[in-house]
Amino acid sequence: MMTHYKYIEELLKRFFDGNTSNKEERELYIFFSGKDVPEHLKSYIPVFDFFETGMDKEFNTCRENNPKVKKLTPNYKKWITLTGIAASVLLLVAVFNKVIKNDGTFNPYEGSYIIRNGEKIADIELIRPELEATIAKVFKQQEKLNKILANVNPTDEFDRIKQEIENQYCELVNSFPDEITRKKVSEILNVECY
Amino acid sequence: MKLRNVLFITIILIVGCLSNDLMAQDALKAMIKKCESLDNVEMSVVRKKNKETLKVEQSITTITINVSNKALIDEFIAACEKDEPSAYEVIYSKKKGKVIPQFFRFKNVNFSFSYNNNNFNFTLDNGKYKTKKEETLNITMIEN
Structure with a gap:
């Protein structure tokens, strides 16, 4: 004991x-x-x-x-799960659209239309000849405008060729021994050589 | 403080330049948009898509206005005058003693104006087609 x-x-x-x-x-x-x-x-x-x-x-x-306080589970886990599900659904929809819509038929004029007498015509097959005629007409118009612009803004290539021709003319002018002949040749060729 | 002011002014200038480009051809574009809802104007919109990217690489809008529609033509000329300062290439031509715009080029869009007096207007009258030669103003907007 x-x-x-x-x-x-x-x-x-x-x-x-x-x-x-x-x-x-x-x-x-x-x-x-x-x-x-x-x-x-x-x-x-x-x-x-x-x-x-x-x-x-x-x-x-x-x-x-103090009544028992309910233990809070982190909400961010719930949000991450929901975001993941939403992203997966969006990805599936995007893939689905691309696969289903890309059925091999490509129309280069999709979205084109004509408005005549207030009426819109969007049937591509119906207006295709007119669309192609418009493109051809616009192409010719642009060519014409480019020619006008080329005259106003000579390209570097144009300037180079012009300069080369002038240089050749000046060589010819300077090949003459006397000054009077050189002056006459310059006047004929319309160049100024120094 | 100085750096913050410099950054603020730089941002304002950049935004200003960008918005200037964006608003450059607003008046002319607004006129094109207006023509969509007019009855006496013919309009065609051609969208050319790239086969690889499936994106629209060029959009061509042509509008045909009868020269008798002087009010609309004057509105177009006024729009040209408003947008002219933002254009970097401008061509004017003289027709019947009047100076009219021929070509305006902006950053990603250009407008050309041409008169065409070989337009034939076919109308049905008592079961027979009647043709009427009329002069038209063709306006083309090309967006890249």
């Missing part, structure tokens, strides 16, 4: 140091809840009674005063 009390005292010491296992604590609770507690250890009975039942009471009181 004495050894048992010594064991209990040892356990008590370790209990208050926080070094007891659950099993050892359970032993202490059973001991102090029994009737054979020695006098010198009876002061510890209320302590183990508190630990056994008081903590539960306190916890329940606390729970009554």
Whole structure:
């Protein structure tokens, strides 16, 4: 019995140091809840009674005063899932459109139309000859305009050729020994050579 | 503070340049749009698509106006005068003593004006076709 009390005292010491296992604590609770507690250890009975039942009471009181707060799950996981589903659906729709719509028939004039007497005609096969005639007419018009613009804005190639011709003329002019002949040749060729 | 001011002014200038390009041919484009709803104007819109990219690479809009429709022609000339400062190539020609626009080139679009006096207007009258030669103004807008 004495050894048992010594064991209990040892356990008590370790209990208050926080070094007891659950099993050892359970032993202490059973001991102090029994009737054979020695006098010198009876002061510890209320302590183990508190630990056994008081903590539960306190916890329940606390729970009554503060209702349990629902644990929030991170919303971002939900949003990531929803975004992934939306992206997959969009990708499927895009692939579907490309595969189904790209059935091999390509119409280069798709979207073209004619308005005549206030009426819009969009049947490509019906107006195709007229569209092609318009393109041909516009092409000729653009050629004509490009010629006009070329006269106003000579290209670099044009300037280069012109300069080369003038250089050849000047070589010819300078090949004459006397100044009077050189002047006459310059007037005929309409160049100024220095 | 100085850097912020410099950046702010740079952004304003860039936006200004871009918006200038965007608004460059607004008056003429507005006239083209207006012609879509007019009864006495013939219009054709040709969209040329690229076979590889399936994107519209060129859009050609032609409008044919009878020269008798002087009000509409004057509106077009007024629109040309309004957009002229933004055009980088302009050609005017003289016809019947009047100076009229012939060609306007902007950044991605150009407009050309030509008179055509070989238009035949076919109308059905009492079961017979009657032809009437009329002079028309053809306006072409090419967008790239």
